[in-house]
Every structure is written in structure tokens, then in C-alpha cells.
Amino acid sequence: MAWNNIPAWNTVGQVGPNQQTPNLSAIVQEIVDRGWSSGNSMVFVITGSGQRTAESHDGSSSGAPVLTIEYSTAPVITIDDITVNEGDGTATFTATHTGANTVGVFTVDYTTVNGTASSGSDYTATTGTLIFTGTSGVTRSIVVNILDDTEVENLENFSIQFTARSNPTVIITDTGTASIVDNDTKIITNGVTDYSCSGALFDSGGTGNYSNNENLIYTLCPDTANTDIKLDFNSFDVESGYDFLYVYDGTTTSATLIGQYHNGNPPPSTITATNASGCLTFRFTSDYSVTGAGWEASISCQPRGPRMNIEDIMVNEGAGTAIFTVTHNGPNATGPFTVNYQTVNGTASSGSDYTSTTGTLSFNGTSGDTESFTVAINDDGIIESNETFTIQLTSSSDGSVNLADTAIATIVDDDGIIMTNGTTVNTCSDTFLDPGGLMIIATTRTSYILFALILQIITLVWILLASMLPMAISYIFMKGLQHLAH
Incomplete structure (x- = not known):
């Protein structure tokens, strides 16, 4: 100027x-x-x-x-900030004429501006013109199309900016921000139950790291009737031995624990709910230091078809056989089907503790039908602790049959008799053990050996000190005489 x-x-x-x-x-x-x-x-x-x-x-x-x-108070156009779900289809902004009235009608131009959200993939770029009457308090709407992609994303945003007005006295400096919440992502959140059969489940950090000092309980249920939640883990990074992900087969942490997972014991690639609700419950805890990237698991729902259940058993080593019973639960199948099974070593070894077994069971397709099979148990004559092996159901002629359940057989050793209060045992060939059995004997013997070694060391040190004591007294006496002489 x-x-x-x-x-x-x-x-x-x-x-x-x-x-x-x-x-x-x-x-x-x-x-x-x-x-x-x-x-x-x-x-x-x-x-x-x-x-x-x-x-x-x-x-x-x-x-x-x-x-x-x-x-003097000028006419001002304001616009609100909004939050919209990615699946809503549109985002609606409201622009309001505040401040002083104007003389006559005026127009305001606007445009969308990218933020972390990109036009073309997250929303549709939009421009337009709003017409105001000149009276303060009048509102106008701006509608922007939101695009629902299938990518797993964090919260994204774009904005509306005013670019021009027909009346130069009108202030148009305000902007409106739209935050798009991804509908393909579920974040483990304390106390929340989500319903979904798609997207991905993340730890609390989303695509970043989880935090220290977390203690979260979260439930994920299917949003489709007669289905079960299925998780496929794409990545997993949880501090080994200090941070833990617990997964439960049900709607609470009182349900059956499927597993406790960290980097030292990562989860299986797939976890599927087998309970009546079809839900999985998660508990995540982290300590005060060191975090990780957490996990990403794809969410899907498995149609609820026939389900095989097999019971855990306990058998005496001398029984000769272990009998397993498999039950068809859930809805009826479309017709008869078969299920294959196999034994898998645990602490018990096939050949020495039991006979490796595979086979096929035939079911009539009606819920409640049961079939049984046996596995030979070997009595080896060796004093042992209890040992286990597992039965896995490996395949079915009907692809809709759920085979996730397994059975654990515990073999109780019969080569040692453990002292038990009030019990009478008749035998002429067994080994008699104290109430602690093998583990206590081993521990007691080890403790006795260590005690004996320590006692010997103390005795040697005492003998050495005792032999040196007269020499020390003689030395102190001679030094005393020397001082007197001086």
C-alpha cells in the first residue's frame, strides 16, 4: 500500500x-x-x-x-469435522453461515484435499459450489463418496477446503476433516466383543507395536449364524517369556484355554473355535519393558458342519489296550462319511510304550453317532513316570466335518509301587517307592550328594585352619617379643 x-x-x-x-x-x-x-x-x-x-x-x-x-462482525462460513466408517458409502459435511448477515445471496466454492486418505482409492475427489441466502444460521451439505477397499489400514483422513466466495467480506478460512475408520481391521480392545467374519485382527498397536503394561480381554464372534471364527496368523511378534497372548475357545476366559503364545511358543497357523457360540476370547498381557510388532491374523468364519469330538483317557501300562471313543456332534451330515486317525508321540514313544496306529472310522451321518478304536499299550517293565501320546483326526471324506479336536492318552506306569497312606498292595515283583515316587527320590539323592560334598569341603577347611593355628600363635608371640626389645 x-x-x-x-x-x-x-x-x-x-x-x-x-x-x-x-x-x-x-x-x-x-x-x-x-x-x-x-x-x-x-x-x-x-x-x-x-x-x-x-x-x-x-x-x-x-x-x-x-x-x-x-x-465489525463479518460473515463466516464454518464446516464440521466428521468420522465415517469405510463401509458407510458417503461422508456428509455441514457448512454453516455464522456471524453477520450479508446483503443478498452469495456463493462459496469448495474442494476435497488428500490427507493420509487418497482420492481414487479411499474416497472420490469432489468439488462444488454452495449457495447461501445471506442470512446467518443457514446450513448447506457437502456429500463425498467413500470407497470401501479390502486393504487393512490405520485411520485415514481427508479435508474440505473453501477456495473462493462471491462476496469478499465472507470469511472462508475454516476447513473440515473427515476421518475414515477402516472396516477391515479389528483391534484387540479391553472389554469389547466384536462380530465379524472378514478383515484382520491386530494387537493394540495396529500396524505398529503394542504398548507396555497391557492387560486386555477381547472377544471375537461370527456375524453369520451357524459359523465358527477362524483365525489365520500372517505374522506374530510377542516378547518371549514376558508378554503373552492367551486364546480361549468361548466367550470368556473361563472357557477352555487353547494356548498361551509368545515368540518362544508361537501360535499355530490356524485357530478355529469349536464351542457352541463360535467365538474366541483373547487375553493379552505385556510387562513394563520391550514391545514387539504384535500380530496380524486374517478373520474368516467356517460354516458349522458336523464336529468330531474325542475324549482324553488314562490307562494303566498293564491294561494291554487303550480304547478311544469318537463322537459326531453338531448338525447331521448330508450322508455317511469316514474319518481317518493316527497316533502321535508325546513323552511316550511308539514301539516301546505303545503301538503306532492309524485307521478309518465310518459314521452314519447322524449327530450323536459314536465309533471306537483301540491302541495296544506295551508293558516295558521299566520304572517310569506317567507318559502320554496323542490321537489326531487327520482327514474326512466330508470336507465340512470339523476335525480340530484331539485326545491325549496318559499311560500310568505299573512297575513301581508308591507308598500311599491306608493302601494295601499284594505283589511279589514290583519296586517299592517312597511317596514322592521317582522325582522325589532323584531330588533326595541329589540333595544328599550335594550335602555330603559341602560337608567334606567344610571338614578340609577346618583341618587346614587347625594345622595353621599353632604357627600363627607362635608368629604373633615372636612379633610381640621383638616390639618389647625395641
């Missing part, structure tokens, strides 16, 4: 029209339009040729230059 033809300032302390700048309202308005707000400073720089002398505040407070701004 030009400030020309300034008369001479010949009088000390002169204050008047000749010392006033031109009207700066256009400059001030431009600064306000760019986002200036009350309480902030403005700086004006005066440059040019010629010379004038003016008193500053530091020289004389009465002569300090003063900036005088006269203003």
Missing part, C-alpha cells in the same frame, strides 16, 4: 492527519483471512525513500505510534 505526498513534520510532538497512514483495512483483512485470530500480533514494515523523524514508545510513551483498527 502506497503512502505518498506526506507533508513536512516541522513541529515536535505533532499528531494529526499528516502523521496517519492510509487505511490499512485491506491488508488487515487479508491477514485475518489467512488465519489470524484475536490475541495474536501483527507486524507492519514501512519502506521507501525520504526521511521523517518520529518518537517511539521507547523515547516517549505519549508519542508512541498507535495502530487503530475499526472492525
